[in-house]
Amino acid sequence: MNRWLDRWLTLMLLALLGWAGWSCLHWLWHGADWTVVVTNLPLYAVGSYPDAERWRPLLCIVAVVVLIVITLLGPRHGGWRRSLPLLWSAMAPLGIWLLAGGLGLSPVGTQSWGGFSLTLLLTAGSGLLALPLGVLLALGRRSDLPVLRGGSTAYIELMRAIPLIAVLFFGQLLIPLFLPPGVEINRVLRAVVAFALFAAAYIAEDVRGGLQAIPPTQREAAAVLGLSPWQSLQLVVLPQALRVALPSLTNQAVGLLQNTSLMAILGLVELLGISRSLLANPAFIGRYLEVYIWLAAVYWLACTAMALLARHLEIQLDPVRSAR
Amino acid sequence: MSRPISCRLIGAVGGLIGLLSGCATLGDGTGSRLDLVQERGELFCGVSGKIPGFSFLSPDGRYAGLDVDLCKAMAAAFVGDSSKVQYRPLTAPERFTALRSGEIDLLSRNTTHTLSRDAAGGNGLSFAPTVFHDGQGLMVSVGSGVRSMADLSGKAICVGSGTTTEQNLNDAFAAQGLPYTPIKYQDLNQVVGGYLQGRCAAMTSDRSQLASARSGFKDPQQHVILADRLSKEPLAPAVVGGDQRMADATNWVVYALIEAEERGITQANLDDVLEQAVADPSQAALRRFLGVDGGLGAKLGLPDDFVVQVIRATGNYGEIYNRHLGPGSAVTIPRGPNRLGGEGGLMIAPPFT
Numbered sequence: 001m002n003r004w005l006d007r008w009l010t011l012m013l014l015a016l017l018g019w020a021g022w023s024c025l026h027w028l029w030h031g032a033d034w035t036v037v038v039t040n041l042p043l044y045a046v047g048s049y050p051d052a053e054r055w056r057p058l059l060c061i062v063a064v065v066v067l068i069v070i071t072l073l074g075p076r077h078g079g080w081r082r083s084l085p086l087l088w089s090a091m092a093p094l095g096i097w098l099l100a101g102g103l104g105l106s107p108v109g110t111q112s113w114g115g116f117s118l119t120l121l122l123t124a125g126s127g128l129l130a131l132p133l134g135v136l137l138a139l140g141r142r143s144d145l146p147v148l149r150g151g152s153t154a155y156i157e158l159m160r161a162i163p164l165i166a167v168l169f170f171g172q173l174l175i176p177l178f179l180p181p182g183v184e185i186n187r188v189l190r191a192v193v194a195f196a197l198f199a200a201a202y203i204a205e206d207v208r209g210g211l212q213a214i215p216p217t218q219r220e221a222a223a224v225l226g227l228s229p230w231q232s233l234q235l236v237v238l239p240q241a242l243r244v245a246l247p248s249l250t251n252q253a254v255g256l257l258q259n260t261s262l263m264a265i266l267g268l269v270e271l272l273g274i275s276r277s278l279l280a281n282p283a284f285i286g287r288y289l290e291v292y293i294w295l296a297a298v299y300w301l302a303c304t305a306m307a308l309l310a311r312h313l314e315i316q317l318d319p320v321r322s323a324r
Numbered sequence: 325m326s327r328p329i330s331c332r333l334i335g336a337v338g339g340l341i342g343l344l345s346g347c348a349t350l351g352d353g354t355g356s357r358l359d360l361v362q363e364r365g366e367l368f369c370g371v372s373g374k375i376p377g378f379s380f381l382s383p384d385g386r387y388a389g390l391d392v393d394l395c396k397a398m399a400a401a402f403v404g405d406s407s408k409v410q411y412r413p414l415t416a417p418e419r420f421t422a423l424r425s426g427e428i429d430l431l432s433r434n435t436t437h438t439l440s441r442d443a444a445g446g447n448g449l450s451f452a453p454t455v456f457h458d459g460q461g462l463m464v465s466v467g468s469g470v471r472s473m474a475d476l477s478g479k480a481i482c483v484g485s486g487t488t489t490e491q492n493l494n495d496a497f498a499a500q501g502l503p504y505t506p507i508k509y510q511d512l513n514q515v516v517g518g519y520l521q522g523r524c525a526a527m528t529s530d531r532s533q534l535a536s537a538r539s540g541f542k543d544p545q546q547h548v549i550l551a552d553r554l555s556k557e558p559l560a561p562a563v564v565g566g567d568q569r570m571a572d573a574t575n576w577v578v579y580a581l582i583e584a585e586e587r588g589i590t591q592a593n594l595d596d597v598l599e600q601a602v603a604d605p606s607q608a609a610l611r612r613f614l615g616v617d618g619g620l621g622a623k624l625g626l627p628d629d630f631v632v633q634v635i636r637a638t639g640n641y642g643e644i645y646n647r648h649l650g651p652g653s654a655v656t657i658p659r660g661p662n663r664l665g666g667e668g669g670l671m672i673a674p675p676f677t
Contacts, residue, residue, distance in 0.1 A: 039383045048385040048411075111412055173418050176425035184427050267415045269373070269381075277373045277413065280380035281388075282654030286540030288513070 028293075036284040037294045043278065044298070047114015047269050053106065056098040057117035064120065067091065068305050072312060092124055110188040114269035116298065118188070122260040122270060126195035127253055133196065134203025135238070141208055152204070159201035165262060167198045172266045191263055199256055206252065210245030211237065243317050250310035254303045261299075271295060356569040358402065358625050361429050366408045369395035370428035373413035376536035377648045377655035378434050378456075387411045391432040393644045394455060394561055394578070396637050398430055401577045401630040406637030420447045423564050430574065432561040434532075441562070448565040452574040453582075455641075457661040457670055458557035460492050461531035462550045463538065468525055473500065473552040479525035480505040482518045492555040493528050512537065526550075530557055535649075535657040573624050579673040580631045583613060584640035586664055586673065591639040598632060613676045620676060631676075641671060 037044070046057040067087060074080055099121060101107035113121070140152030159167075171194030175185065214237050222232035242249075264273035275291045278284055284291075361367055371379040371391050379389040396406035412428050419435065422428045437454060440446035462481070464470040470479075473496070483490050485508035497504050507524050509515045516537045519527035527534070531549055538544050561578070563570045584590075587610070589597050601610045612618035615628035622628060638644055642664075649657045663669025 176421050277381040280374045280376045282376045
């Protein structure tokens, strides 16, 4: 009896799933009107960047994509591989130079930045600022100096107790009020700093977890070998701790990318913001479903790429596997 | 031992006070914002970027809409080139801060002119003349047979909760002694959803928003916005308060748009009219308006022919309205109170003398 009920339930559920899947596919192919996405592809990529200079943010995105592909699928050994860390670290200053201009390129103000290039910049900029800050905070929290330890702990606990949106509101709405009239700090810079300050508290705790996983004997062994405390930290403790913390750091990076979409409600036209502006165009009114499905796909792609890169890095850093 | 410390303390406090008072007087010392705009050769204009018909992104990456055209008109008058505008998309909470901190020169963002925003004790803004008379309205389906507010007695009405919209609805129906059932939603899209699902006989919001929501419906002709007006929402551009030259220049650019429509001067016939005015000395008023003589522009700190620049860039008020909200556009809002004074509307311009 029970078996028949199970079979019947299974069949019904399969039929229901099939029907739901089929209607979704049917809508995707026939019901949806993708013109809102297709005609606005350049805007999703670069925002309202000046026409003549659009190649710059596009080049930036293409460079990142090429780097990701080479890293993931390129040859496992050889000179290429060794130059990759260099290429990756050159990417951030290169990207900012391409977007902002100067040094031979015509300058473009941040108010014209937008779309995916702005999302990338917010993520990369705040991540790169937050990582060193987070490591310092983690070291500070484990320090023997009471002031340093107390300060780091207070900062971490305070930042973790405040919702991200409150920090962003503070950066975008309140900071300009405190400044004297006529003095202005760039909106994108304010956003990057607010994200970095917030993420640093979480990164600090991840790194502290990594530090605590390293047995004290490591440090003692380093001391016996004659390494100074600084050398032991730099050569022995931190590399191991960061490797342990890598999975949770990836978590933070993916979270950071998705959190940048909060800037849409604070007036930056990053990926979500530009979508909301486009949905106000009378030609595309009511195309919410298409736009949000497209956004979901883009965010999913970006986050998957980050996750794959992190996996790759983990494998590279694994002393057992890389020794093989 | 304690003396040097207290001296240092007093010095530090004095320095801080000096610094703060220096900051406080910085705004007065730098002169008019108009000079800054002209010196910079570019206008920083705050817009919403998310309101159909008023400001939105078009596929070529440029902003368009009625609010955006006003930015262009101002730029044409101030620096002689309507393309010299930098748009800053702003959210509602940050718009006044952006104006005060000097991030933008002009706020053209669907902002209702109210006492507390105008007064020095409130936001301390300086509003230009109203460029769009909005007001809360009610939308019903044609098939429902509802023709006026009174027909909605006892029916359900969809409304965004916790807004002035909800309060206005309540006030208006209570004043007429009409019972109704409010069905409350978090935001406008949900209100639209509830209305389309037939949960209520009518939905309420600002009339411009009703019209733009309707243009996204499958059958826009089946829905009608009632003539009843539950509130007045005069939308106007604003500049920072206490800067008379900037305020005057903004005011008179708006007036010039209205006056040009009154005189029937359009983008198309501008050159002919200008030629006529130059050739015919008896057209004194027209010559003053177009800056052929009279030197009116100079009094505002603008070029004498600023009106010509403005009309060449954007056309007169009626042209701007029709481009974005007129019968041919995607978001059609009947002109109603936004017609000229002479045609039964509220748009009037003081004399250009």
